[in-house]
Amino acid sequence: MNASAPRPAARRRRTDAKRNEDALLEAAASVFAASGVDAPVREVAAAAGVGVATLYRHFPTRSDLVVAVYRHQVDACADAGPALLASEASPFAAILRWVHLYVDFLGTKHGLARVWEGDPDGFTALHRLIVDRLVPVLTDMLAEARASAEVVAPITAYQLIRAVGDLVAFNPPDPQYDVRRIVTLLVSGLRQQQPHP
Amino acid sequence: MNASAPRPAARRRRTDAKRNEDALLEAAASVFAASGVDAPVREVAAAAGVGVATLYRHFPTRSDLVVAVYRHQVDACADAGPALLASEASPFAAILRWVHLYVDFLGTKHGLARVWEGDPDGFTALHRLIVDRLVPVLTDMLAEARASAEVVAPITAYQLIRAVGDLVAFNPPDPQYDVRRIVTLLVSGLRQQQPHP
Amino acid sequence: MNASAPRPAARRRRTDAKRNEDALLEAAASVFAASGVDAPVREVAAAAGVGVATLYRHFPTRSDLVVAVYRHQVDACADAGPALLASEASPFAAILRWVHLYVDFLGTKHGLARVWEGDPDGFTALHRLIVDRLVPVLTDMLAEARASAEVVAPITAYQLIRAVGDLVAFNPPDPQYDVRRIVTLLVSGLRQQQPHP
């Protein structure tokens, strides 16, 4: 036995634990989609087929769980920004596509709007994650779009991301109300000089 | 017994009841502003100086209370539509002003975003109230703005009102995030042909 | 109807509420005796035949309940001090009798020792009650006993009361260990000059 080959027992234990963590993440994603991020922790644990304490072991606070659930998607979204800038016909087109990717990410996650409140309990971590990863990406895209004069409205990336979050957060798929259309409306406003209300 | 001369006792009864109802409405408005529309009913009853059961008598569901609290403001908002259409420089300008009046109304009411969810428990009534009173007003304003080609985006009044609600609902005054600026951005998008995302 | 004859409904309500409160006090006394003052609140509520929330209504914190349970007995104990001073053959005899009344009061109350810890959660109120009501009584008795030279040890009433509490707190009736005998031993030490350990 040597350092590069850990004992099977140890590795297996970790494998099982990882399996549980994955099950929790899947369960949480599903439960959050169905019942919002405020769903009872017991419900998540039950959906994952584990005890509540197991959930607490892996994710000591609800915030940790929420962040873990969304981190992958946030990362993918962040990575897509530069790619779209390169592939789309114009910076504005890239922004529009990127914002819709962000909408995909926010998807069905009810209750996520609380992320933007200064909630001391929970959502600080997710708030930070989004701000840290997505705001810089969109900031760059907006800068390019301004350089080409496609975007003229004095809106920051933070404001736009937060607004989209609000628009999506509480809207499950609804034939009467197509979120994408509204998000497109919002983004298209970037091309307008802003009137005085 | 005849309608024009109720017995003094009965009249007194009604007077007291009205007084209670008014106290409840004031209390609810204040509590909702401070703690959101999810605030405990006891808190509202206590603020009004009445028992909880009295609250329930007047407003059997939370939804009824919410509606009653906001009906006056909704009415005022509805009435302002035609007036703005007459006084502002253009239909678009009128729409912009009117939407900001609506923002004023939504103002400090945390948690109001749930109005748009298909919440069976509450909010159905407020949803209906807003749809019944405000959507027609904004529909007319949009029609005029389209007639003058100021507005070209294919957005319905319902969609716009709902979007503004989402944008405002969870955002207490925050120096980092000025809701009005975002709402203006959204409205200014009405003047743009909508791109395909 | 006049002020001296409240409406039957109101009075009856209060009567019922009082009945519940009494039931809770009895239940708490019994449960505390059996399982200590740390016993689950649910257990007390169940023993009283009421819901937990009813318990919380009457006694918002555990501390409140504990104090309420013991207040009557503390009062009785306090009142007995001067009476014993008058009736017993000597101040020392009165002290001895009084301390044993205090032992009766502490009786079977397991877990009560925590009263003396600086427990921020709970017992501050009971601690204060005992200090406020009993310490002055015993202080007077000790003063008289010192005046007649029966008591010479430099011990304060607070120290003695606390010591007796410790001796009794965790000792349910046990044939192997008679608390009264030990308490008597402690009190009889008051007549001795204290040696240097």
Place this chain on the structure above:
Amino acid sequence: MNASAPRPAARRRRTDAKRNEDALLEAAASVFAASGVDAPVREVAAAAGVGVATLYRHFPTRSDLVVAVYRHQVDACADAGPALLASEASPFAAILRWVHLYVDFLGTKHGLARVWEGDPDGFTALHRLIVDRLVPVLTDMLAEARASAEVVAPITAYQLIRAVGDLVAFNPPDPQYDVRRIVTLLVSGLRQQQPHP
């Protein structure tokens, strides 16, 4: 296999196990002092740098751990009895000194009062240890003191040891309440004929 030459592997195993046990004892002593003997077992295991199951292997019950932690000190205390009898000026002086050694031992161990309860869960073992080791020592000392008529109160060693335990158990250092003074008061009572309460 023979006793005088164990295989190196086996010896190594035992060495490791011993190391773990020592680490656990040190950790437990420290944790018990800081958080009382009720401290979570995980805390002890973590402080020792081992898994909880390792703790359970070495000390199947909390009681076992408590006893192991305190055995050395109990032994030292027991040994001091005869020595003091020889060195002090009188049997009573020896008793007083010895009891204060016992107080030193009980020292910072919060929650130890439960030792005297008939706790089926834990503490039985520590109870037995103290009874087995210390009671005989104090019994001898009391016998000598009675022989010289210094002690006249009919108290057993068991009762005295238990009383001192109760007095010390829940009293962390507190300027308002000096345990040693009270213990001295108790011991000095031994020189008094006991009054009838």
Place this chain on the structure above:
DNA sequence: AATGAATGAGCATTCATTCAT
């Protein structure tokens, strides 16, 4: 019509103990 006491379900969290590796 008004009261407010009572209810009990619901939720977050902790901890002792077991067990597969």
Place this chain on the structure above:
DNA sequence: AATGAATGAATGCTCATTCAT
């Protein structure tokens, strides 16, 4: 022999709603 992940029962507390007076 050691590990530490998993378990789930236990507990404190809150809140919407009902109901007898």
